Structure formats: C-alpha cells, structure tokens
Amino acid sequence: MKNKVLIANRGEIALRGINACKELGLDYVAIYTQQDSESLHARTALEEDMPGRKRAWRVSKYDDPNEILEAADATGCNAIFFGYGMLSENWRVIRRLQKRSRPIIPIAPTWEYVRDLGSKVNTKKVARRLGIPTIPGSTSPVRDIIEAEEIVKRLVRKHGPDILIKASAGGGGRGLYELRNVDERSLDELALRFNEARSYARNHFHDDTLLIEHLFSDFNHIEVQIIGDRKGRIVNFGTRNCTIQSPQRQKRIELAPAFDTRIDYGFDPKKVMKEAIRHSMKMAYKLGYNSAGTWEWLVTKKGELYLLEVNTRIQVENDVSGRISSVKGRIGTNLIVEMIRTALGEELGYKQKHVSTGGRASIEFRILAEDVDKDFEQWAGTITRFDFPKHEWAAVYTHVPNDRPYKIITDYDPTLALVVIWGDSIDQAKERGKRFLDEVVIEGEGSKPLVTNLDYLKSRIPNLWEF
C-alpha cells in the first residue's frame, strides 16, 4: 500500500512537512482552518487539490483529534505528521492512532515514549537510574511541608541558597515560585511560598504536589538532536545552543554547534558537548528511542551538565543541526525527511561515523513582529510587504505570503519567519547573518506602527556563542 501522510499542523512546519513528503515521493493531505486559508501551507495544498485526489481538508480547529482522524479516514491517510506544538506531545492521541480499529502510523515516537518522557518527574527518575546528572532537587512529588523542609535544607547545604518550587503537573513556565538567599535556619518564607505554590497547582493543574529544585541563575541551554529508526538504530546530529530567549522563555536565536571551541569559557567546551551527547545517546539507547527527539541540557558557568527534559518531537530549530551536518559526505540533512522516512518503517541507512559537522556553524533567527523594549509585546496588524534576499547559504521558513497582504493571526504562535544561516565557520555564519538581516524588508499596517525584532536580533550577533 502506498503511504499517504496527513499534515496535522499549520504554518511553516506544515509547509516543511509537505515539502518533505514531496521529496520522498509521498502523497499528502494538509489541514487548514477557514481563518488560516491565506497561510502558505493552506494555499500550497489548495493549489494542488484536485477532484479525486484530496490534498486540502478544512477543519474547525487544529487541535481536535476527532476532526483530524475524520480527515485521515476520509482521505485514506495511513500516517500523521504532527510537527511541533498542537498535538505533537499528546501521548493519548498517539496511542489512539496506534490502537484504534484502523491504525494510523504516528510520525513521532511510539506512544509509550511520548508518555514516559513527557513527564518531567519520570524523565528525571529514568535519568537518575542511568547515572545521568539531573537538576538537584526532589525526585518525587512533594506534598508535605515537613518533607519540603528536609529537601530545601539539603539543597541549600549542597548547592547554594537559591530554590525553585514548581508544580509537578505544570509546564510552560507557569506555577514557578523562586526563593532566593534561603537561610537554612529560618524557613518561614519557604512555608509561605510552598503553600502559595500548592494552592496555585491545585487550582490550575488539579494536582497539588510540587517539585523543589535548585535554582540556577546563570546558565546556558544546550540541546542534542537525536534520530532513531524503528529498527533500533540511533544517531545524533550534534548540539545546539538555545540560550537566547525572551523573558517568557521563548527562544529567539539558536546556534549550532553549542559552543565555540576557540573561546575560553572557563571550562572545556569540547568535553561538555561530548559529555552531553554521550549521556543523551546512552539514555536513548537504553530506552530504545525510535524517532526524532531532543535532549535538553543546562550548562552552568563551571561547565556542569544537568538534564532538563526530553522533547519527543521535531523542534522548531531542527534545521540548524541539519544544515551543518553531513551524512556520508553529503552536506545538509533534512531531519523532517529522516523522521517521516524512519517512522514509515525505513531504516536510517547510515551510522554515527557517517555523520559529521566538520567545523561548520549555523544560526537560526526567529523574526517576529514584537516590541522588544516593551517586554516583547506582540504587534497586531497586516503585513503588506515581506521581502528577503535569496542566498544559497540561507533558508527562510515562513507561512507569510509575499505576494499579497497577510493579517497576523493571534491565536497561534506569532513567529513570522525562521531564518537559518549557515557557513563553514562560526565567523562566516555570523557575518552572513548580519548581511542577511540587513536586507530583510518588512512593512505592515496596523493601529500602531509596525515593530519587529530585527534590530534586537542584529544587536545580538556580535556576542553569539559567548556564555
């Protein structure tokens, strides 16, 4: 039977999914909503839509599994590509695909991984069992102030006086309570914050258990990109650095590789990157991980590594790793293609020794219409002109059309475009990045004049790769 893939997402990732399917020679169906029909992914699909061969399917919302399954059944798709966001980390949906009477292949890890690695508590438990360093703190949810005091005392003695209390069922930066300069002998404030956090957790997540961790204030956020096939072979595509984020913890600039080996960080960057890869691969192998995934790490100023979490999906910034890596000498890997290919049962066909980055570097900029000075406030309006230069060392991923005005939809992720720049060295990549951003033109109309984060991105370029 010929494979047919349903693209269950929107925007640039849907577009990338469509392109990957075309590259693999697969038939596809994209979903779109009425309000999103001007988006490029919808337009691409609609243009190729023809009677007897449905390519575009209208839904009322992107995150209703019932509608998506209805679309898959009606169009005869046997696999679903989730991308990132939306339903990509919903293990119940993935299990439903696998277990229903007409099974559908999820282009994602099988559901057990999504469930087990989706829970931070469980990930931590697994990691500790394998001897992988995790953020110091409680390993199981705490519900009792007496227990909390014990943990805090231990943490303060061993790691320092800053403490973070968070809901064990939480996520997305909600329900975090920071406690700085905790005095081991007077824990009155702890009781106060603990109860606050507990009532927040109870009200928002229906689970009043909490996690207590050491709070790191100066650190770098690095990632290891991994791909496994369904036959048990796993390779990695090196490291990334995603430290530059907005105050809402949304990434703005991503770099690959994670560190510049020429800079003196106060620790050996080569060793840290190697260590992160080693740990990630160990965990992936032990679990038998079978799709694309990202292991996120925290690196302290002293070069200590701690596992943050595992993302069991493709990430926005996957291309920074893909562009600089070569497989069997061919530079540039499309990780989405690899992901779809392996999920449909193909083997990877290469080993870790065939993958190399060869000193190349790449940068991803996320272009948004936001006011950086006003706490990254979102701009609303219509984009009337959106031009960017064409270079062979740059790729632009966007769902914003450049031939007609586009009204920014506020319901979804506000990113307008992802720009990936690559070069043979870090310096070259930086220089190309600056050149590219200078040539980007965005014009728009709205109640307020258009503001973008282009200047902000440019201002960060000289300091990239610094700790």
Add this chain to the structure above:
Amino acid sequence: MRAEKFDELRRRFNYLCDIKGDDLPAYLENLKGAFFSLESGWESLRGADLDSQLGNLESKVSEAEKIMSEEPRTPMEIVRISRHPDRISLHDILTFCYDSFEVISGEDLKDPDPAVVVARAIIQRRKGRSLLGDRVMVIGHESGHGQDERSGGAANQFGNQKIAHFIRRAEREQTPVHLWASTPGTKALEEYPGAAQSISRAIRVATSARIPIVVVNYGQGGSGGFEAAGVGNIRLMTSHAWYSAISPEGAAAIEALQLPPEERTDDKIKELIEQCAANLRITARDCLRFGIIDGIIEEPPLGARSGDIEFFRRARYDVIKATDEIVLRARSERKLRNYLRKQGSFEETDGKFYVYVPWELSRKELEKVVRDRRDKERRLSKGFYLDRRSESDLTRQRRTDRIMRLKNAVRKGVFKPTRRIIIAAGDIGDAISARAGDPYLSSTIISVPRRFGMREDIRSSIQKLEEKYPVDESYVSPLAKIDKSVKCPKREEKGCLDVWAPDLYNEFAGICPNCGYHFEMEWQYLLAKWFNKGSVHEFNDGIIETNVVGFPGVNERLERARRKSGKNSSVLTFEAKLYGIKLIGAMLIGDFWGGSVGIGGSEKICLAIERAMKNKMPFLFISHKTVGIRTQESAVGLQAMEQVSSVLEEYMEKGGLPVSIFAGTTYAGPYASFLSMPNNIYALPSIKVGFAGPDVIYRTTRIRVSPNYHDVEEAKQRGHITGLWRRDMVRPNLYRILVFGEGKNLYYM
C-alpha cells in the same frame, strides 16, 4: 332549623359518597336523587310535608350508613377516609385524649410549618382517691380539617426539623413523647435545611432519644414524611389508617410505566390505583401481620370523626397503656408485668387504672429504653429475606473478626498504655534536662521510639503509599473496550472535544478532561480503583431478597435483576483496604433494580455496620446509584430505612466513623435516612441527588423547579454535602478523611 337539618343530612351523605369515591353503589345513587328532588322542591313544600320528607331522608341516610358500616372497607376506601377533611385532627386528639394541653409550636398558621404541631399535655389518672398527672410532649401532624395552610399535614423541611428539635427537648426535660403522625408525605423541597436532611435528622434523633416514645399513626402514613415522626418504642395504628412507602396513586403511576403507552388510559389508571392499594398491603391489619406495628386502636366502621368520643377514650387508654408498657420494660419489673398481663389488670374501669405506673425513669433505665427501641427495629427484618449464606463466607468473616479483635485488644491493652508511659518518661527527662516547653526539641535523655510516634502512613506522601499499596491496574472497564468517540453533554457551553472511549473510561476515570463532567461508570470500576488490589472481599452475598408483601410481578423483576447484575441483592457489603486502613463498606448498586433498597438489603447493611462496630473499623457507604426505597415493599420497605438508621446511630454513638460517598444518582429513601446521617458526606460532580423528582415537587407544592434543581453542585451550595470529589481523587481524599477522623474508639491497621 329545617335547612340546618338538611345540611347536616347532606354532610353525612357526602361523607359516605366521599368514602366510595367515583363509583357509587346503587343505594347511594338513589339517595342522590332523593336529595336532588327535595332540594329542587324545597320552596313548594309546606312545613309538615317538609318534616316528613326530611324524616324520610334521614332514615334513608341512616340506612345507607348502616349498610356501609356492615360491609368491610377496601384499602382504597381507607385511604379516602384518612384524607377526608372531616377526619379527626390533632387538635381533636389533644382536646379529647389529654386532660389539658398547651400548644408550643405550629398553632399559628404563619408558623414556618403549621403542618406540624407541638404541645405539652397532661394526662391524669386516678389512683384510689388521688388524681395523678403525667406530663407528655405531643408532637404530630395537623391537617386542621382541610385548612390550606396546613396542606393536609404535609410537613416541609422546617416541620421535620421541628420534630427532631422537640424530641431532643423532651429528652432534656425527661417527658415521654407521643408522636401522632398522619401525613400524605413530605414537601420535597431541597432548600436548606432540606427535606431529606431534616427527615434523616428526625429519624436519627428519634433512634437515639433517651425517652419513651409512642407513635400513633392516626391517618395517612405516607413515606418519608411519616418516617420523620415514625420511630418509637411502640407503634400503634388506628384501624382506618394506612402506612406505605408510596401512595397508591404514586405506585399506580410507576406500574403504568410498565404498560404500553396506548393502554395508559384514565380508567386503567383508576383500576391500577385500586389494585395497588390492595397489593401494597397498607392497612392496619396488614401492618400488624408484618410486625411493623404493635397494636390497633379500633375506630368506628366509617372512620373516626371529631365527635367520636368513644374512639378518643380508647385511644387515650391505648397510649397510656403503651407508655406504661415501655416504662415497665425498662424497669425490668418482669414479674409485675407478667402478673398484670395475666390478670388483665390494665383494663380501666370507671376511669381508673388498677396500677399506676409513674413515667419517671432513671438514667440507666432510659438507656434501656433506647436499647429496647433499637432491638425492636433490628428485629423487624427477620423473616423477610432468605439466608443462604455459605459456610465458607461465615468462616471467613469469623476469622477476620477474630484477628481484628485480637489486634484491637493489643492496641488497647498493650500499645496505648506503653506509649503513655514512655511519653511520660520522656517528659520527665525533658524536665530534668530543662528542655521542656519547646515542642521542637526532642529530649536527649529518653526519646520516644519511632513506633510510638505518629504513624508513618499519615506522614508519608500519597505517592509512596500508592507504591506500597497499588490498585488493580489490570481492571479495564468494559466501556473502555469500544473504539468510539464519546460526546460530552456540556460540549455546547464548555466547548469540549469528543473523547475517545478507551481514554475516557480508563485513564480519565470517566471524567471529561475539559470540563470535568463525570460520565456514568459501572460499580466494579469503583471497587477496583478505590481500594487496594486484591483487598476487596464481599460478604453476606447469601442473603437473598424476596417478595415481602406479595406484590404481583415482584418475583419476576427480582429474577431479572439477579440475572442482570449477578447479585442477590441491590446492596453489596464488602471489606476492603484503603492503603493501610481496613474498612467495611456497603454499596448500593444500580444494576440491581435501580439500586432500590429493600428489607433484605437493609439487613445486609445492618450486619455490615455491626461488624464495623464490633471490630472498631470505619464504615463506608457508596451509592453507585439508587432510586430509593423499593416501593413494592410498602411499609416494610420503610422499616428498612429506620432499621439501618438505628444501627448506624448506635455505631456513631460508639465513636465510629461513617462516610457516605454518592457516586451516582441518589434519590429518596436512603438519601433521606442513613446516607445523609454521617457527618462526612461526599459526592462525585455532575450527579443528581435529591429527595423526590420535579414532578413530585410540583404535585405536593405547586412549585416548578429548574432542571438543575437536583444537581449535586446545588446540593453542595445548600449545605447538604460536605464536598465534591473527582472520581479519580476519591482514594487519597477518603484516606485523609479516615486518617483525620480516627478517634479513640477506632483502631485502624
């Protein structure tokens, strides 16, 4: 003068017609004609003719009365007599049965509930030459000969609360209570204090009041309303009163639902009402036969009316005798009692008793009065069920009981005293080392061993407990095995997505992940997911429910229920373990005849509570679903409620910890008695709880209630329910309740 006489005759005639209902016999039809012709020719007739005509009519009416007096009363005629405005009222009773009285509540029609009247009264008895008086508290339903405000004696929630309040007051004053009950039912309003809750409280108070209580049913014994004033040491009934869990009309409406819609005609319904009245066995003779009442006070053949002095004399004599009997039983003056009974010396001649029994009782004797009342309630179910319990079941019960008792003895006799000594020794140590007074510093000299501190279970997190005592993960609801999407009923207003059944009925525990709506689930799921794996043991399954009053069709329906649920009763009693705590529970299961509780089921609950009481264990009610009392069991079914309430009250008095959890629709009888008695009442969201449905409320009060009137969320706002628990959070929540509720009379482990 003549007109008055005519009216008088017509009143007598109308009374006869009212008894007969719509279908009048020939002699009454004829009389109707005679009345009509006399009335139409009234103007044309002269004095003497009129007199002779009137005399003629009078003799005819007397003859009709005589005929009717001689024929036996059918059950439906008794119902009509009891509802008649001419029927004796409480005021008549107070006037004629007692020597003097003072109404303390309910006389004013603007009272919160004029349907319940409370009076202090004095009964005088002649002993030799002296006149001796005793005070009693008279509480009763007052119909006021058809006064609208009193709505025929249908009490509202305040009226039932009044009953409870004044029984307690009588207890404090040590005055015997005479409950004169006659009510068509209670007004099923849910507003605070709540119909069901006030009835439940009245029953609870009556089962525990340390005072003799005599109950007289002098008219209508309608279901829940009657129960509120129906618990006593001795229950009497006048011969033209009835007693049932449901009125014949209500029963007929239920039976009519079994018929195909085209057959539900008015005539058919009328016929069904007559049939139900007979089949429900509601008359005094039937009740006596079933052992529900202790005696009958004879009425005139056409029913007692205000002027029947002879009846009041008899009633007065019977209530005095009943009170004496209670007092003598408590005094254990068995010899005297037997002697008197043999001699027939209670018989009153010339207004004199041969023996005067003073009604004051000592504290110890009052305890006996309560014991007597409870034993009497407990005996009621005997013979109404089949006991086919297997030997292995009984052996198992005996074995676990023995182990529990041994453990309790060790805890009480060894553990607790040792603990006290060690802690005291520690205190002395602290005092010596001058560290006493600081609760955070432990003594360095003698420290309390860990075993004697607060139990580990209480301190440790639920997570750890869950690892130590897992639930049965292998149980999967049959609902979760179907590949389909389920629509949430609240999707319109809350925007819920359809949920896949295997997700919904397994990990989501039947709860809509978006809005928290609780879908119905089967009872096996609750047992599997609320208690430790393998710890649930059912017992007393061999108690089999039967057709107690011989209502037609009940045997077949019982058989159907047995086949559907695989159980012998709608009540399932079990022992189970919740983390470290052993408990005993009773669950009303909806698969068996809608979870309706009959006398067999109540016997099972009583046995279970008694086990919990003996073994000092917490007791748990789970209402998976219940529609109420099994109405086909009539008055016997009502006893089931009283019986369980009485045992439960004793358990609570001894320091037991009962908890009620409503996991599904919970209505009527059980809700208005034992399920509402515990102090800890919890419910799952999005179920319905209430005393009676919207139709009944409309019929009794003419109030149209909103569709969400019976939502459990509303019940919580009205204060009837302590809290709402999600289905998947019952386990930890219940555990906390049990841990915090551990008193000196409950030993867990």
